Amino acid sequence: MMTEISLNILDIAQNSVNAHATLIEILVDINQGTDFLTVKINDNGCGMTSEQAIKAQDPFYTTRTTRKVGLGIPFFKQASLNCGGEFHLDSAPGIGTKIKATFKLTHIDRMPLGDMTSTMYSLITFYPDIDFLYTYKVNKNFFVLDTKELRGILHDVPLNDPEVSSFVKDFLKENHAELNGDTYF
Amino acid sequence: MKTLEELKAIREKMQGQIGLRSETASQTRVVVGMATCGIASGARPVLTALSDAVQEKNLTNIAVVQTGCIGLCQYEPIVEVFEPGKEKITYIKMTPEKALEVVEKHLIGGKVVEKYIISSEGRI
Numbered sequence: 001m002m003t004e005i006s007l008n009i010l011d012i013a014q015n016s017v018n019a020h021a022t023l024i025e026i027l028v029d030i031n032q033g034t035d036f037l038t039v040k041i042n043d044n045g046c047g048m049t050s051e052q053a054i055k056a057q058d059p060f061y062t063t064r065t066t067r068k069v070g071l072g073i074p075f076f077k078q079a080s081l082n083c084g085g086e087f088h089l090d091s092a093p094g095i096g097t098k099i100k101a102t103f104k105l106t107h108i109d110r111m112p113l114g115d116m117t118s119t120m121y122s123l124i125t126f127y128p129d130i131d132f133l134y135t136y137k138v139n140k141n142f143f144v145l146d147t148k149e150l151r152g153i154l155h156d157v158p159l160n161d162p163e164v165s166s167f168v169k170d171f172l173k174e175n176h177a178e179l180n181g182d183t184y185f
Numbered sequence: 186m187k188t189l190e191e192l193k194a195i196r197e198k199m200q201g202q203i204g205l206r207s208e209t210a211s212q213t214r215v216v217v218g219m220a221t222c223g224i225a226s227g228a229r230p231v232l233t234a235l236s237d238a239v240q241e242k243n244l245t246n247i248a249v250v251q252t253g254c255i256g257l258c259q260y261e262p263i264v265e266v267f268e269p270g271k272e273k274i275t276y277i278k279m280t281p282e283k284a285l286e287v288v289e290k291h292l293i294g295g296k297v298v299e300k301y302i303i304s305s306e307g308r309i
Contacts, residue, residue: 001225002224002225003225007224007225007229010219010224010229011220011221011224011225014219014220014224014251014253018253070221071221071222071225072220072221075221075225115229118229118230118233119229121233122219122229122232122233122236122251125236126232126236126250126251143186149189150189150192153189153192153193153196154192154195154196155196157195157196157199157200161195161199162240163195163198163199164192164195164199165236165240166240167191167192167195170187171187171189174186174187175186175187178186
């Protein structure tokens with residue numbers, strides 16, 4: 001069982017990496033007005049057939065061969081359904097996969113969002129060849145981290161260069177802190 | 186709000202010195218299992234602790250990379266160290282603190298931290 005929503009996001013994004021995605025879009029949208037936290041993870045990876053997409057939500061289905069369980073998607077689904085949220089998985093072979101999970105913000109069983117800085121930092125710096133479009137929204141305020149935009153500035157300097165990755169970490173940390181204010185989501 | 190302005194300065198500074206960190210055969214690979222089992226048992230802070238330490242100490246001959254499920258979920262978080270010409274060392278049930286000890290003693294000092302490796306559990 002994961003202890004943070006951000007760990008689920010990291011885990012689901014690893015599926016996109018394994019599906020050979022070149023672009024992974026991640027949205028975290030916190031809305032205190034509607035009392036919902038929404039997470040969307042969209043990729044342009046190899047996708048799944050509708051049959052596989054249904055099976056992927058079953059813990060006793062996996063494509064790997066090391067064992068007979070696959071808990072990533074079931075964990076995420078369970079986490080959202082347990083706190084009055086909804087879970088949707090749409091996928092098409094050759095096009096990609098879209099996952100949307102909602103969580104009732106004030107539900108007693110909602111796990112904390114956790115450390116999104118670490119999640120995005122490890123994805124961006126450990127997969128420097130994949131593009132990430134990350135949006136973090138709290139009510140009406142938001143910030144975006146688009147690795148395509150970073151590449152436009154950096155040209156041939158790689159995203160996992162130590163100075164660049166420490167910039168990415170600070171950028172995420174400061175902007176999360178500014179939007180969160182005193183609230184721990 | 187932090188902006189991307191600083192990146193331009195980094196780019197200008199870095200120009201001409203790229204390609205120095207490319208992977209070579211003489212490089213040590215430090216592999217962290219980052220599948221569901223690894224993440225759920227705390228691999229993310231282990232991974233960031235390792236990569237931060239390697240960067241801070243400027244250990245350019247060491248590459249920290251991620252992998253999927255290593256197949257020993259009950260021992261996660263797992264860190265494998267592949268040194269050229271040596272046998273693979275598998276560290277199990279890692280924490281950021283243990284990982285830093287491995288960086289100091291093994292990656293820098295060259296001495297395997299026996300108490301954290303899998304064979305010391307006596308099961309494999």
